[in-house]
Amino acid sequence: xxxxxxxxxxxxxxxxxxxxxxxxxxxxxxxxxxxxxxxxxxxxxxxxxxxxxxxxxxxxxxxxxxx
Amino acid sequence: xxxxxxxxxxxxxxxxxxxxxxxxxxxxxxxxxxxxxxxxxxxxxxxxxxxxxxxxxxxxxxxxxxxxxxxxxxxxxxxxxxxxxxxxxxxxxxxxxxxxxxxxxxxxxxxxxxxxxxxxxxxxxxxxxxxxxxxxxxxxxxxxxxxxxxxxxxxxxxxxxxxxxxxxxxxxxxxxxxxxxxxxxxxxxxxxxxxx
Ligand code: SF4
Ligand code: SF4
Ligand code: SF4
Numbered sequence: 551x552x553x554x555x556x557x558x559x560x561x562x563x564x565x566x567x568x569x570x571x572x573x574x575x576x577x578x579x580x581x582x583x584x585x586x587x588x589x590x591x592x593x594x595x596x597x598x599x600x601x602x603x604x605x606x607x608x609x610x611x612x613x614x615x616x617x
Numbered sequence: 618x619x620x621x622x623x624x625x626x627x628x629x630x631x632x633x634x635x636x637x638x639x640x641x642x643x644x645x646x647x648x649x650x651x652x653x654x655x656x657x658x659x660x661x662x663x664x665x666x667x668x669x670x671x672x673x674x675x676x677x678x679x680x681x682x683x684x685x686x687x688x689x690x691x692x693x694x695x696x697x698x699x700x701x702x703x704x705x706x707x708x709x710x711x712x713x714x715x716x717x718x719x720x721x722x723x724x725x726x727x728x729x730x731x732x733x734x735x736x737x738x739x740x741x742x743x744x745x746x747x748x749x750x751x752x753x754x755x756x757x758x759x760x761x762x763x764x765x766x767x768x769x770x771x772x773x774x775x776x777x778x779x780x781x782x783x784x785x786x787x788x789x790x791x792x793x794x795x796x797x798x799x800x801x802x803x804x805x806x807x808x809x810x811x812x813x
Contacts, residue, residue, distance in 0.1 A: 564697050566697065566702075566787060566788050566793060566794075566797060567664045567667065567668075567793075567797050567800070568664070568667050568668070568674065568784060568787040568788075568793060569664065569667055569668030569669070570674075570678070570784050570787070572668060573678075582663070582664060582668055584662055584663060584800055584803070584804050585658060585662060585663040585664035585665075585667075585668075585796060585797060585799075585800030585801075585804075586797065586800050586801050586804045603689075604782070604783075604784075605782070606692065606781070606782040606783070606784040606785045606786075606787050606788050607692060607697045607785075607788045608691040608692060608782070609697070
């Protein structure tokens with residue numbers, strides 16, 4: 551069992567910057583940068599996956615962070 | 618997460634569609650949903666309209682989420698491709714232009730007022746009960762045309778809401794694409810705060 555931290559990762563290329571993820575994140579860990587793409591604040595993200603579930607473009611994956 | 622006043626703007630979006638059923642002239646209010654996102658993105662370089670204020674997105678989130686009217690499936694890849702999103706935006710703009718031309722023709726008297734709402738750019742729905750006269754025909758024509766645009770996009774949004782995620786309309790929404798393009802054009806990757 552890996553005990554790496556789980557983190558949300560956004561495919562910026564296909565993010566539509568709608569902000570659905572921002573609305574559901576319980577930690578305020580994700581934000582839309584200048585209306586272009588969403589960015590995860592890794593220190594705050596707890597990998598709950600709520601953003602990934604809400605994302606209408608399905609461009610968020612929750613992954614075990616490397617290292 | 619605390620609710621803010623703008624989290625209730627879905628009520629305005631729902632009300633808009635309802636009011637247009639009784640009096641088509643309310644359709645003019647829809648111009649707000651057209652100009653506000655553009656003005657916000659041009660002046661602030663953000664999609665604050667989509668991210669906060671858009672009542673239509675909230676309405677889909679509510680119906681597809683809380684009311685469970687969505688299958689919650691992933692949207693097909695092609696629907697989030699640049700080609701499809703920009704293509705749909707272009708198609709939308711051409712249709713919008715055609716609506717303006719139609720309004721101009723009625724204004725000039727070359728065409729009579731058509732008291733119908735056109736769904737999906739094809740089906741003419743009778744809607745004459747919502748017009749009570751009292752304004753120049755072109756004003757009513759624009760209202761019918763604009764309401765057609767709003768109703769069509771709502772229907773498309775409801776269909777993709779049911780098939781995919783609640784707010785899948787936001788993936789190909791012309792206003793969403795347009796404001797993102799504006800933001801992208803204004804975007805500077807490194808935070809070099811040069812005085813401007
Ligand atoms: S919900 Fe998805 S598409 Fe929308 S801003 Fe967040 S990551 Fe991007
Ligand atoms: S995984 Fe959870 S904590 Fe991390 S950004 Fe998504 S919603 Fe927020
Ligand atoms: S993409 Fe369209 S429907 Fe979605 S929040 Fe933005 S303006 Fe509203």
